[in-house]
Amino acid sequence: MILAVDVGNTHTVLGLFEGDRLGGHWRISTDVSLTADELRVKIGGLLQLEDLSWGDVRGVIVSSVVPQLTFAYEAMAADSTGEKPRIVGPGLKTGMRIHYDNPHEVGADRIVNGIAAFKSYGGPVVVVDFGTATTIDVVAEDGSYLGGAIAPGVETSAEALFSRAARLSEVDLEAPDRVIGTNTRSSVQAGLLLGEAAMVDGLVSRVHDELGVKATVVATGGLARQMSALCETIEHVDPDLTLRGLMLIWELNE
Numbered sequence: 001m002i003l004a005v006d007v008g009n010t011h012t013v014l015g016l017f018e019g020d021r022l023g024g025h026w027r028i029s030t031d032v033s034l035t036a037d038e039l040r041v042k043i044g045g046l047l048q049l050e051d052l053s054w055g056d057v058r059g060v061i062v063s064s065v066v067p068q069l070t071f072a073y074e075a076m077a078a079d080s081t082g083e084k085p086r087i088v089g090p091g092l093k094t095g096m097r098i099h100y101d102n103p104h105e106v107g108a109d110r111i112v113n114g115i116a117a118f119k120s121y122g123g124p125v126v127v128v129d130f131g132t133a134t135t136i137d138v139v140a141e142d143g144s145y146l147g148g149a150i151a152p153g154v155e156t157s158a159e160a161l162f163s164r165a166a167r168l169s170e171v172d173l174e175a176p177d178r179v180i181g182t183n184t185r186s187s188v189q190a191g192l193l194l195g196e197a198a199m200v201d202g203l204v205s206r207v208h209d210e211l212g213v214k215a216t217v218v219a220t221g222g223l224a225r226q227m228s229a230l231c232e233t234i235e236h237v238d239p240d241l242t243l244r245g246l247m248l249i250w251e252l253n254e
Contacts, residue, residue, distance in 0.1 A: 003043075003057050004246035005073060006109060007064035009132040010155070011222055014043065015243035016050070016057075022240055022247075024050040027222065032068045036075035043076070060085040061250045063108040063242065086253055088112060093252050097144040107135070109242055110148065113220060114139045116245030121216045121236065126207055128200055128234060129242075130221035132156055136203050138215070149203050154196050154223055161188070173223075175230055197230035204233040 006013045015025035026046050060077035064070040077085035088108040100106050113127045123141040137148035162170050171185045181187030208214050219228045220241040228234045
């Protein structure tokens with residue numbers, strides 16, 4: 001089995017692949033203080049939930065936007081499997097041309113998402129990833145990565161708002177029925193969730209204008225299901241997009 005790991009700023013998503021079939025998969029909090037040994041024990045416990053052990057894992061592929069943990073996962077994988085893991089970045093083939101001023105600036109997860117989206121939906125395709133940041137990534141008809149936009153995620157915006165506005169109390173992130181809130185709670189919810197949805201729809205519409213053609217739009221990330229229901233431009237929700245993209249890169253480098 002191959003263990004795919006997507007290390008994000010807030011959450012880390014892990015999935016076990018046997019061939020192209022995704023078996024056990026988990027979402028855990030990202031903790032930059034964890035050592036390689038601690039990661040080995042933590043993930044070993046998750047494997048046990050599937051009646052598996054590290055002995056069933058023959059390789060690990062990692063996409064990470066947290067440099068401190070990239071090295072920890074690299075050491076953990078080498079110790080646990082006896083094989084050096086594949087880290088998405090320079091030196092690893094992705095099969096995707098990147099039209100970015102500096103290709104090394106693009107987050108690994110954004111490229112992985114683009115690869116999986118193009119494989120599943122063709123091009124042009126737009127990926128909206130609802131995470132710590134809300135990212136919008138555009139893949140052309142020929143499968144090349146064109147670039148995109150980065151904005152604060154819903155939870156990030158909420159944290160900033162509550163920390164800076166003394167009179168506002170934290171609210172649960174549930175979408176209200178109306179934009180015009182009649183109390184502080186519903187007003188904040190409207191601004192955070194309906195505002196985020198409007199931003200996404202606006203950016204996607206501008207992407208279509210710049211491309212000169214309507215692209216397929218797919219959402220992924222921890223809040224994808226919740227936010228997609230509020231967006232008018234999103235056509236597909238694919239929560240396992242990043243994990244499948246990692247497996248595609250693994251197979252390309254076999």
